[in-house]
Amino acid sequence: MRRYGKHTDEDDIRSRPNRKGNRPRTNIRPKHEDAAWGMVLTVDRGRLTCLVEDRAVMAMKARELGRKAAVVGDRVALVGDLSGRKDTLARIVRIEERSSVLRRTADDDDPYERVVVANADQLAIVTALADPEPRPRLIDRCLVAAYDGGLEPLLVMTKSDLAPPDKLLELYGDLDIPYVVTSREELDSGGAADRVREHLAGRVTAFVGHSGVGKTTLVNALVPQERRRLTGHVNAVTGRGRHTTTSALALPLAGADGWVVDTPGVRSFGLAHIDPSRVIHAFPDLEPGTEGCPRACSHDEPDCALDAWVEQGHADPARLYSLRRLLATRERTEGD
Ligand SMILES: Nc1nc2c(ncn2[C@@H]2O[C@H](COP(=O)(O)OP(=O)(O)OP(=O)(O)O)[C@@H](O)[C@H]2O)c(=O)[nH]1
Numbered sequence: 001m002r003r004y005g006k007h008t009d010e011d012d013i014r015s016r017p018n019r020k021g022n023r024p025r026t027n028i029r030p031k032h033e034d035a036a037w038g039m040v041l042t043v044d045r046g047r048l049t050c051l052v053e054d055r056a057v058m059a060m061k062a063r064e065l066g067r068k069a070a071v072v073g074d075r076v077a078l079v080g081d082l083s084g085r086k087d088t089l090a091r092i093v094r095i096e097e098r099s100s101v102l103r104r105t106a107d108d109d110d111p112y113e114r115v116v117v118a119n120a121d122q123l124a125i126v127t128a129l130a131d132p133e134p135r136p137r138l139i140d141r142c143l144v145a146a147y148d149g150g151l152e153p154l155l156v157m158t159k160s161d162l163a164p165p166d167k168l169l170e171l172y173g174d175l176d177i178p179y180v181v182t183s184r185e186e187l188d189s190g191g192a193a194d195r196v197r198e199h200l201a202g203r204v205t206a207f208v209g210h211s212g213v214g215k216t217t218l219v220n221a222l223v224p225q226e227r228r229r230l231t232g233h234v235n236a237v238t239g240r241g242r243h244t245t246t247s248a249l250a251l252p253l254a255g256a257d258g259w260v261v262d263t264p265g266v267r268s269f270g271l272a273h274i275d276p277s278r279v280i281h282a283f284p285d286l287e288p289g290t291e292g293c294p295r296a297c298s299h300d301e302p303d304c305a306l307d308a309w310v311e312q313g314h315a316d317p318a319r320l321y322s323l324r325r326l327l328a329t330r331e332r333t334e335g336d
């Protein structure tokens, strides 16, 4: 994984025009020698905590960056006071191009997409087998966002002590998506964290899930208190499972090289920003069946080949129902 530290790139902010196309004013040019690379760990009302070498450095975005927001997971160039000491504030002068972006909107009518996490390799979709009931359509939405943003999905099914995973495995077990099933007992023994950790080594994994599924419990098991202290997040994740900001929070994995990015619990996952034609990629069991579809098929018309595909037993009818519902409504309501 990349290391964060001294920024040696020749292409520094001084040679780049600002958003009006003008060269930045002389007096606001950052000193190149001072710039260092960091990773954004969390964002709280315009204040960003960045990991620089092994220090947590508070920073603000430089004005030259305009409206472009830095989000958790972003790799940024920083100048100014990089000591990480209390009451110091560095400046972010550049955001590196992202290798992936997890985006969502508040609902399917919301024109404002937000980037939840940048540069994550993997999306762990946490779903409880009971309490709260699993919601396949929310899982499907997360899968769409993962494929669209360039993240590999991982399914984590919690609370198998309360209900068996059979129904979800019928839907997702054959899709080539790795999955882990955990229980209360395995949480207590450490077995749950061990099995999830096997999928996280050397990667940045964003965890998403509906409120109450046990995401925070799991993240706490993966990242013990002393690891959090390394990045200044001593009390960032509280007992009741909510950290104080509404932003995601990157935490260094214990026992393996990798990052866990905890995100606030969601009730919905809006996909207003995603073109309907790309939704099918999150349905690898159905996608091959669309070869027989007419051009620009909406997959909800009489000639759609997917009905026959399902009748021939290539995919579960519930999956086609999910796809159609997602395409048709694209509307996030509580019951969806
Ligand atoms: N029975 C059972 N309960 C669990 C399991 N995992 C977590 N819980 C419980 O589920 C409840 C919710 O867990 P949290 O970790 O707070 O859930 P969360 O997904 O972080 O929820 P938000 O903070 O709202 O995002 C807690 O009371 C946990 O103790 C499990 O495997 N089995």
Ligand SMILES: [Zn+2]
Residues within 6 Å of the ligand: 290, 293, 294, 297, 298, 299, 300, 303, 304, 305, 306
């Ligand atoms: Zn079709």
